[in-house]
Amino acid sequence: MEKITIAIDGYSSTGKSTIAKQLAKALGYIYVDTGAMYRAVTLFAIRNGLVGGKHENIHALVQLLPKIRLKFIYNDDLGFSEMYLNNENVENEIRGLEVSKHVSRVAEIEEVRHMLVDMQKKMGKEKGIVMDGRDIGTVVFPDAELKIFMDASPEKRAYRRYRELLEKGQKVSYDDVLKNVQHRDQIDSSREFSPLKKADDAIAFDNSDMGLKEQFERIYNYTLRII
Numbered sequence: 001m002e003k004i005t006i007a008i009d010g011y012s013s014t015g016k017s018t019i020a021k022q023l024a025k026a027l028g029y030i031y032v033d034t035g036a037m038y039r040a041v042t043l044f045a046i047r048n049g050l051v052g053g054k055h056e057n058i059h060a061l062v063q064l065l066p067k068i069r070l071k072f073i074y075n076d077d078l079g080f081s082e083m084y085l086n087n088e089n090v091e092n093e094i095r096g097l098e099v100s101k102h103v104s105r106v107a108e109i110e111e112v113r114h115m116l117v118d119m120q121k122k123m124g125k126e127k128g129i130v131m132d133g134r135d136i137g138t139v140v141f142p143d144a145e146l147k148i149f150m151d152a153s154p155e156k157r158a159y160r161r162y163r164e165l166l167e168k169g170q171k172v173s174y175d176d177v178l179k180n181v182q183h184r185d186q187i188d189s190s191r192e193f194s195p196l197k198k199a200d201d202a203i204a205f206d207n208s209d210m211g212l213k214e215q216f217e218r219i220y221n222y223t224l225r226i227i
């Protein structure tokens with residue numbers, strides 16, 4: 001069977017990664033969560049006092065980029081890959097609200113995007129990959145055979161994220177999560193370099209009123225029409 005490249009983009013908390021993971025598993029493909037990469041760079045910036053503190057100096061991050069080593073390592077027990085920043089497993093920390101608050105500003109920096117997009121292109125050289133993010137169908141893999149652009153109402157998305165964070169034991173309020181989701185969408189859609197937008201040839205996919213099973217079946221069917 002021919003291996004293809006699948007790009008799944010869309011707004012925050014639309015459930016891209018859940019579907020992308022399932023799809024990769026069903027096809028025997030590699031799955032890459034590019035949001036985790038932007039989150040890990042943000043965690044590095046927070047730890048080095050470059051964002052979020054009193055003496056914020058976000059642009060100093062550019063000089064420190066060569067010190068950042070990112071790696072995905074597959075966890076057999078969990079059945080998915082976890083993000084490592086300079087050999088430390090940061091999977092939990094990067095999902096918290098503190099990183100979510102700052103990540104979209106870090107993701108606006110041109111040099112950060114260049115570094116991560118280069119890594120992502122290399123990961124997808126052999127095809128057989130499902131990658132999710134904001135600019136996969138437009139910038140990373142403009143020639144991807146299948147492109148999906150996911151959306152859902154902000155309230156539904158915030159509620160899903162809120163429940164996910166509660167399940168992970170994080171103390172958050174629904175209002176804070178909703179504000180964060182809307183704020184990130186606004187920055188992601190209006191930034192200068194590779195803003196979040198639907199590729200012309202992407203399939204628009206609104207999952208506001210769709211369960212996981214239906215979403216998976218529909219997207220899996222799109223894939224079967226191509227391979």
Ligand code: C5P
Pocket residue numbers: 012013034035036038039103104105107132133134135136184185188
């Ligand atoms: O997908 P996730 O919500 O984890 O992404 C976190 C943030 O990383 C997004 O809000 C966006 O600012 C940034 N991002 C990006 N381009 C990508 C993936 C994520 O700018 N391809």
